[in-house]
Amino acid sequence: MLRGAGPALLAVLLLSRTTQAFLEEMPAHGSRPGLKRLPSNESSPGYCERKTKPATSLGSWSLSTETLIGMLPVDPVPENYIRIVKNCIFSVAYPTPFKSRTLLVAVSKNVLEDILDLDLSVSKTDYFIQLVSGEKILSGSIPLAHRYGGHQFGIWADQLGDGRAHLIGKYTNRHGEKWELQLKGSGKTPYSRRNGDGRAVLRSSVREFLASEAMHYLGIPTSRALSLVVSDDDVWRDSFYNGNIQKERGAVVLRIAKSWFRIGSLEILAHYGELDLLRKLLNFVIQEHFPAINVKDPNRYLDFFSDVVSGTAHLIASWMSVGFAHGVCNTDNFSLLSITIDYGPFGFMESYDPNFVPNTSDDERRYKIGNQANVGMFNLNKLLQVLNPLLDPNQKQLAAQILGGYPTLYYRRFKELFKAKLGLLGEKESDDYLIAFLLHLMEDTKSDFTMTFRELSEITQAQLKDFNIPQEFWALETLSRQELFSDWVTLYLLRLKSNMNDSDSRRRKRMTSVNPRYVLKNWMAESAVRKAEMNDFSEVRLLQQVLQNPFQKQSVAERAGYSSPTPLWAKDLKVSCSS
Ligand code: AMP
Ligand code: MG
Numbered sequence: 001m002l003r004g005a006g007p008a009l010l011a012v013l014l015l016s017r018t019t020q021a022f023l024e025e026m027p028a029h030g031s032r033p034g035l036k037r038l039p040s041n042e043s044s045p046g047y048c049e050r051k052t053k054p055a056t057s058l059g060s061w062s063l064s065t066e067t068l069i070g071m072l073p074v075d076p077v078p079e080n081y082i083r084i085v086k087n088c089i090f091s092v093a094y095p096t097p098f099k100s101r102t103l104l105v106a107v108s109k110n111v112l113e114d115i116l117d118l119d120l121s122v123s124k125t126d127y128f129i130q131l132v133s134g135e136k137i138l139s140g141s142i143p144l145a146h147r148y149g150g151h152q153f154g155i156w157a158d159q160l161g162d163g164r165a166h167l168i169g170k171y172t173n174r175h176g177e178k179w180e181l182q183l184k185g186s187g188k189t190p191y192s193r194r195n196g197d198g199r200a201v202l203r204s205s206v207r208e209f210l211a212s213e214a215m216h217y218l219g220i221p222t223s224r225a226l227s228l229v230v231s232d233d234d235v236w237r238d239s240f241y242n243g244n245i246q247k248e249r250g251a252v253v254l255r256i257a258k259s260w261f262r263i264g265s266l267e268i269l270a271h272y273g274e275l276d277l278l279r280k281l282l283n284f285v286i287q288e289h290f291p292a293i294n295v296k297d298p299n300r301y302l303d304f305f306s307d308v309v310s311g312t313a314h315l316i317a318s319w320m321s322v323g324f325a326h327g328v329c330n331t332d333n334f335s336l337l338s339i340t341i342d343y344g345p346f347g348f349m350e351s352y353d354p355n356f357v358p359n360t361s362d363d364e365r366r367y368k369i370g371n372q373a374n375v376g377m378f379n380l381n382k383l384l385q386v387l388n389p390l391l392d393p394n395q396k397q398l399a400a401q402i403l404g405g406y407p408t409l410y411y412r413r414f415k416e417l418f419k420a421k422l423g424l425l426g427e428k429e430s431d432d433y434l435i436a437f438l439l440h441l442m443e444d445t446k447s448d449f450t451m452t453f454r455e456l457s458e459i460t461q462a463q464l465k466d467f468n469i470p471q472e473f474w475a476l477e478t479l480s481r482q483e484l485f486s487d488w489v490t491l492y493l494l495r496l497k498s499n500m501n502d503s504d505s506r507r508r509k510r511m512t513s514v515n516p517r518y519v520l521k522n523w524m525a526e527s528a529v530r531k532a533e534m535n536d537f538s539e540v541r542l543l544q545q546v547l548q549n550p551f552q553k554q555s556v557a558e559r560a561g562y563s564s565p566t567p568l569w570a571k572d573l574k575v576s577c578s579s
Contacts (some may be wrong), residue, residue, distance in 0.1 A: 053119075054112075054113050054117050054118050054119040054120075054122075055117055055118055055119060055122065056119045056121055056122060057122065057125075057127075058118075058122060058125070058127045058128065058131065058138070061116075061117070061118060061122075061138075062138055062140050062141075062169075063138050063140065063141045063168060063169025063170065063171055063181060064140050064141055064169050064170055065141055065142050065143070065144055065167060065168075065169050065170060066140075067170060068089075068090065068144065068167075068170065069090070069142060069144070071280075071284055072088075072089040072090065072280065072281065072284060073087065073088045073089060073090075073277065073280075074088055074089070074090050074091065074092060074144070075088040075090065075091035075092070075147070075190070076088075077091070077190075078092060080093055080094070080188065080189065080190060081190065082188070082190060082191075082192050082194065082196075083190050084159055085147050085159070085161070085190055085191070086272060086274070087274055087277065088147060088277075089146065089147060089265070089277070089281060090144040090145065090146055090147065090167075091144065091145050091147065091189065091190045091191070092142055092143065092144060092145075093143060093144065093145040093162075093166060093189040093190065094137070094143055094166070094187075095134030095135075095137070095143060095166045095168070095183055095186035095187050096134070096186065096187025096188065096198065097133070097134055097135040097136075097187075098133060098134075098135070098231035098232075098233045098250060099231075099233055100231050100232035100233050101231070101232055102129060102133045102135070102229050102230070102231045103229065103230050103231075104123070104128070104129045104132070104133075104227060104228075104229055105206075105228045105229065105230050105251075105532070105537045105540060106209060106227065106228045106537065106540055106541055106544055107120075107123045107226065107227045107228075108213055108224065108225055108226055108227070108544075110548075111224050111225070111226045111256065112226060115173055115177070115179055115224070115256065116171055116173065116179070116226065116256075117173050117174055123227070128227075129229065131168075132183070132226065132227040132229055132252065132254040133183075133186075133229040133231070133252050134166065134168075134183045134186035134187065134252055137168055137169075138168075138169065140169075141168055141169035143166045143167060143168050143169075144162075144166070144167045145161060145162040145163075145165065145166060145167070145189035145190060145191055146161060146162045146165075146167065146191075146260060146261075146265065147159065147161045147191060147265075147268060148160055148161050148162075148261075148262055148264040148265040148267070148268050148332055149161075149264050149267045149268030149271055149332065150262070150263070150264030150267060150268075150330050150331040150332025150333075151264075151267070151330060151331040151332075151378075151379070151382055152328075152330040152331075152332070153330065153362075153364070153366055154366065154378070156271070157330075157332070158271070159191065159268060160191065160264060160332045161189070161190070161191025162182075162189055162191050163188070163189055163191045163192035163193050163196050163198065164184060164185055164186065164187070164188070164189070164192060164196065164197075164198040164199060164200060165182050165183060165184045165185075165186065165189075166182065166183045166186045166187070166189070167180055167181070167182050167260065168181050168182065168183055168254075169181055177258070178258060178288070179256045179257070179258060180256065180257055180258065180259060180260055181226070181254060181255075181256050182254070182255050182256070182257070182260060183252050183253075183254055183255075184200055184205070184208070184252065184253045184254075184255055185198075185199050185200030185201075185205060185250060185251055185252040185253065186198070186252050187199070197235060197236075199233070199235045199250045200235075200250070200251055200252065200253070200579055201235050201237055201248040201249065201250065201251060201579060202230050202248060202249045202250075202251040202529070202532055202533060203248070203529040203532075203533070203579075204251075204344065204578075204579030205228055205230070205251035205252065205253045206228065206251075206525065206528060206529050206532055206540055207343060207346075207520075207525050207529070208225065208253050208255070208343040208344075209225045209227075209228040209253050209540075209544075210520055210525060210528070210540065210543050210544060210547065211343045211346060211520050211525070212224055212225045212255065212340070212343055213225055213544060213547065213548070214519065214520045214543075214547035214550065215324070215340055217547055217548050217549070217550055218322050218516055218519070218550055219318075220315075220318045220319065220322065220324070220340060221311075221315055221318070221337075221338060221339040221340060222339050222340040222341075223255050223256065223257040223260075223339060223340065223341050224255065224256050224257070225253050225254065225255050225256075226254040226255070226256060227253070227254045228251065228252075228253050228540070229251060229252045229253075229254075230249055230250075230251045230532070231249060231250045231251065231252075232249060233249065233250040234247050234248075234249070234250075235247075235248050235249060235250045236248070237578050237579075238578060239576060239578045240360070240574065240576050240578070241361065241576065241578065248533075249533075257335070257337070257339060257341065258289060258337060258339075259285065259288070259289055259335070259336065259337050260335075260341070261281070261285055261335070261336045261337070262331070262332050262333065262334055262335055262336060262341070263331040263332070263334045263336065263379055263382060263383050263386075264330075264331050264332035264334075265281065265336065266278060266281065266282065266336075266383065266386045266387075267331060267382060267383075267386055269281060269386075270385070270386040270389065275389060275390070278386070278389075278390065279390060282300075282301060282304065282387075282390070283295050283300075285304070285336055286300055286304050289336075289337055290303075290304055290307060293307070299395065301387050301390050301391060301395070302391065302395050302398055302399055302402070305383065305384065305387055305399050305402055305403075306402045308336060308338060308380065308383060309380055309402050309403060309405070309406050309409065310409050311337070311338025312334070312338050312376045312379070312380055312406075313373075313376065313406050313409035313410040313413060314338065314409070314413050315338045315339070315340065315376075316372050316373050316376045316410060317373075317410055317413035317414040317416075317417055318413075318417065319340070319372060320369070320372065320373070320414060320417075321414075321417040321418065321421065321514075322348065322450070322516065322519060323348050323349035323350075323352075323356075323369070323449040323450060323519070324340075324346065324347075324348055324349075324369075324519075325346060325347050325348075325349060325356055325357070325358045325367065325368070325369040325372065326340065326343075326346050326367065326372065327344055327345040327346045327347065327357075327358045327359040327362070327367055327575070327577075328342070328344050328345065328359060328362075328367060328577065329367050329372060329375045329376070329379065331379045331382050331383075334376075334379045344359070344577060344579055345358055345359035345360070345361070345362075345575040345576055345577055345579075346358055346575075347359075347522055347575060348450070348519040348520055348521050348522070349369055349449050350448055350449065350450075350521060350522075350566055351446035351447065351448060351449070352439065352442035352443050352446065352447055352448075352449045352452070353369075353443060353446070354368070354369060354370030354443065355368050355369075355370060356368060356369040356370075357369075358522070358575055359575060359576065359577060360574040360575060360576050361576045361577045373407075373410050373414075376406070376410070377403070377406055377407070380403055380406060381403060384399055384400070384403055387399065415431065415432065415435070417514075418435045419431055419435070420510070420511075420514050421453050421511065421514055421515055422434070422435065422438070422453075422456070422492070422511070423457070423496065423499070423507040423508075423510050423511040424495060424496070424499065425499040425500060425502060426498065426499065426500060428495060428498060430491070430495070431495070433491075434488075434491055434492060434495055437484075437487075437488050437491070438488060438492075441479055441482045441484060441485060441488055442479060444482050445478050445479050445481055445482045446478070447475050447476075447478045447479040448474075448475040448478070448565070450475075450515075450516060450517075450518075450519050450521075451474065451475035451476075451517075451563060452475040452476060452478075452479055453511075453515040454475070454512070454515045454516065454517050454563070455473040455475050455476040456476065456511065456515070457508055457511030457512045457514075457515045458473070458508065458512065459473060459476065460504055460508070461493060461496060461504045461507075462504075464489055464492070464493060465489075465493060467480065467486070467489070474564070474565055512551060513551055514551075515551070516550035516551055517550065517551065517552070517553055517557075517562075517563050518546055518547060518550045518554075518557055518562045518563060519547075519550065520543065520547060521562075521566065522570070522573050522575065523566050523567060523569075523570030523573060524543060524562060525543075526570060526573055527539055527570075528540045528542075528543050539560075542556065542560065546560075546562060
């Protein structure tokens with residue numbers, strides 16, 4: 001039946017077995033002169049009082065880095081200059097305020113109210129913009145830059161670290177959740193790249209703000225973004241590394257995550273033989289973020305590894321389910337909590353193509369979408385190398401087995417998600433084939449990934465049966481040009497018949513709740529960025545609003561063309577690492 005669609009297409013789904021082979025005390029630091037502090041409520045250290053109503057002023061709200069500083073060693077050198085730092089997890093580093101005026105472009109109401117317990121009115125105050133732009137910090141909070149290393153494009157890159165980010169504090173909310181607030185683009189730190197300016201430009205900040213929020217609403221584990229601030233400070237970038245240096249504007253995103261620790265956070269310690277510190281950080285991470293693991297258990301590192309392996313497998317499968325390519329899957333960009341972090345030259349795939357590479361600087365196509373699962377394996381293998389010195393021979397063997405189980409975990413999750421995308425209930429042996437067959441047709445016809453699944457969710461079985469594809473279903477129309485389309489439809493309809501206790505309306509309801517109608521395609525982000533660069537932030541806000549309900553058809557989004565084919569002007573858009 002599946003003429004010409006042999007093993008090649010299954011490679012999209014299945015991880016090749018061959019790839020498995022690679023498969024203290026802090027010194028007293030005063031405030032930095034010149035940097036103003038905002039008052040905070042000293043009587044509630046580290047967290048806001050447990051109120052049911054969001055706070056209407058920052059005066060009764062506070063942040064703290066106390067637990068981090070109290071439990072993990074901090075660099076004794078207080079000066080802020082670029083250097084190699086040893087034997088610590090953090091350096092104290094204060095944000096560098098912008099010199100020019102700043103403008104608050106966007107705020108996430110959900111992050112503000114539901115996570116940070118702040119009323120929306122707070123975001124209208126000067127206090128707020130001073131806080132989220134890095135101009136002031138709350139008293140009680142000592143800002144930190146984190147020391148980490150990592151493998152970049154497969155090669156050990158040595159010390160990296162927060163070179164343009166500042167952790168301004170931890171907040172414990174009314175649900176008892178702890179969130180770490182970090183500014184990105186807020187100035188140099190000891191970990192800045194040589195010649196790095198510590199800044200982020202408006203275009204990359206708009207992209208990170210919108211994409212991280214969009215991913216959250218797609219149901220994918222991710223850092224969140226509270227706010228986006230733009231300044232008039234000049235930032236110079238060679239955006240395509242072709243000698244064309246241009247003036248751009250500095251911007252800051254305040255982003256939050258339960259933890260910003262990465263594989264690279266551990267790698268740097270193992271690399272420099274700082275094994276006591278490695279144990280300390282691991283124990284801290286386990287205690288704070290892996291409550292099911294007993295920190296006294298001799299198998300705790302093994303259990304931790306197992307959780308990261310399955311978390312990473314699940315995360316990458318979920319990226320694949322929405323066609324998300326991270327773009328820079330280096331170990332320093334892979335979270336220990338298996339959330340999506342460090343949005344750079346990411347892309348949502350348009351035409352289905354396992355070779356899709358969003359980052360034009362990735363010449364070797366290392367981080368193409370179809371290779372993300374393999375790269376996950378590579379990164380987990382680096383984590384295993386870090387843990388090995390802490391494991392006994394038996395545990396080492398078990399850890400290797402856990403890593404060996406990654407392809408199965410990934411594939412199982414991938415299949416679950418794609419079965420849901422097709423509305424399949426129960427389990428049939430032929431399900432792999434049905435999914436792979438469809439992806440093959442999509443690859444062959446270059447059908448739009450998002451809209452093909454969405455239109456399959458919206459079309460009725462009766463319409464499919466009669467090949468009566470409504471005119472506006474442009475992605476399915478493209479797919480139907482493949483000569484094997486009718487074979488696939490026959491198999492699909494037959495398979496849907498085997499769904500127990502189902503109806504077509506129930507199937508469509510299920511499918512529309514997992515197949516988004518709107519994702520942040522590159523052209524949409526680009527359109528918003530171009531306007532933002534002319535001081536028109538309307539499309540940033542429009543996209544923010546639309547992407548909060550990606551599964552719901554919205555007239556404003558339809559009018560903007562967000563579910564239409566990519567406009568011609570955007571066909572050759574490129575994104576690079578420069579940010
Ligand atoms: P990224 O590619 O954003 O994951 O960053 C890799 C490393 O380069 C991290 O250590 C960053 O902090 C650092 N870095 C990136 N951009 C800058 C910049 N403009 N100034 C200083 N350091 C930077
Ligand atoms: Mg990074």
